[in-house]
Amino acid sequence: MDDQDQIKNAKRLKYYRFLIFGLTFFGYATLHCARQSWSLMKANMESESDISSTFLGYMDFAFLMSYSIGFATLGYYGDRMNLKYFTTIGMFCAVICLLVIGILQTTGAVEGKTREVIFIIFWILNGLSQSTAMPGFVATMGHWFGKQKRGLIMGFWIGTTNFGDIMGYTLGCVMSAGLNIHWGYVPIASATLIFIMVVNLFLFMKPYPEQIGIDVQAEWGSIMDGETKTGQQEQQYLLKQFNSSLFTSVFSQKKDQSSDWSADQNQKKPVNFFNAWLIPNVAIYALLFAGLKSTVYCILFWLPTLLSTEGNHVSMVNKSVVCSLFDIGIFIGGMVVGQVTDRLGKRAVVMGPSILFSVALMIVCLVLNTDNSITNSFLFFFIGIFLGGPYNVCQSAIMIDLAKQKALKNSADALSTVTSLIDGTGACFAAIVQLVIPYAGVNNVFWVLLGLTLVSLILLSPLTVKDITSLLRKKKRKQEYKNNLENNSRKMLLLSSDGEQPIESE
Structure with missing residues (x-):
């Protein structure tokens, strides 16, 4: 070309x-x-x-x-x-x-x-x-x-x-x-x-x-060297497999394989719906996502009705504003929490405190029980930020993190199965909660939300502690490495002051 x-x-x-x-x-x-x-x-x-x-x-x-x-x-x-x-x-x-x-x-x-x-x-x-x-x-x-x-x-x-x-x-x-x-x-x-x-x-x-004659592979390849291109081809293959099978049945197994990978794929065994629960952290994140998804959908589906019950007589315009600000908060929270967790390399250490703040704001909503549109807008905007951040991260980045585990390395279509398991579990729990709310009473929606969010927080607690411990150890290792460098520098200066020259490598 x-x-x-x-x-x-x-x-x-x-x-x-x-x-x-x-x-x-x-x-x-x-x-x-x-x-x-x-x-x-x-x-x-x-x-x-x-x-x-x-x-x-x-x-x-x-x-x-x-x-x-x-x-x-x-x-x-x-x-x-x-x-x-x-x-x-x-x-x-x-x-x-x-x-x-x-x-x-x-x-x-x-x-x-x-x-x-x-x-x-x-x-x-x-x-x-x-x-x-x-x-x-x-x-x-x-x-x-x-x-x-x-x-x-x-x-x-x-x-x-x-x-x-x-x-x-x-x-x-x-x-x-x-x-x-x-x-x-x-x-x-x-x-x-x-x-x-x-x-x-x-x-x-x-x-x-390719349907209209555009060569995407050539456009990607023009900015890569040979070694990077090989790694990119692997990523492209995994991305293609992920996108094409993201919502495929948890019981299905793909038959089409890339020619370059066919020999390797034939040696891999598929993960089924039941043993996928045994993969490290999958069960925790599946239940965590179920709690978060149930909470978010509970608010999305019932918040307008909640604002019209009991002593709350919020106008249609104000209800729209409050609900819209909740969605804006979810979007902002997802972007911020995603960026921060990418930089830290740890998810739970940010998600845990974020969920905790959302619990605190829900308690404030329960105590105030107000129909003031400004107060509700403020509260639900920040609930969206603190609740939506972990929800969006769990819905996207967490699934990719799980796919990188060694436990999945020798399993065909494990990513499809794990993704379907997490998404499916979340959707099923969210559906069941929709049955619970009318019987609990629309006026008690906040108690349901608070319970679901607390369960999510409890499930995430072990991983939060683990991530915090890991970050502290990493910080300690960096400090020790820095101290060693400073000590070595002092020794070199002392040797130089005594008239001795450091030995140079040939």
């Missing part, structure tokens, strides 16, 4: 990377928009449509459980079909489910038990449909972005969830408080936004650079 071809290839690559980033970012954001606009409307559903909080808990349980099942099963098909079709078909099915719910409610076509059964069925289908988006988008991003800036880029990309949540709060607020529209039209509006992105994804999304 001559210089002109390289320049042309680099320009096209830059253009398509911007395009892919934008399409996947806004595509997944519209799905989160639909989820959070639904959460914001819960209080309206109870007052306008005689839908109980218990039934809303059933719907949340149905969505999260089917969503986690979709993660564990549908990813298998995503590895074996064009990612554009995989994601757009799933999102289009989600559009249908949302439209059915909205149309049935606005027209009053069904009532009573019949309505509840239909709502549950289509909410289960909605969860399964939406589960195709994340694995498809993550795999697409993995095809287009190399290791060089992947951490930074994916750190910004994961903000799609928080951006989508804020979109959902804004949409619900504008339609309900601003335009005074019945809540049944909100899922219809959400479906419209998703459909617009489905069309754009179908027309413009190119999941594979």
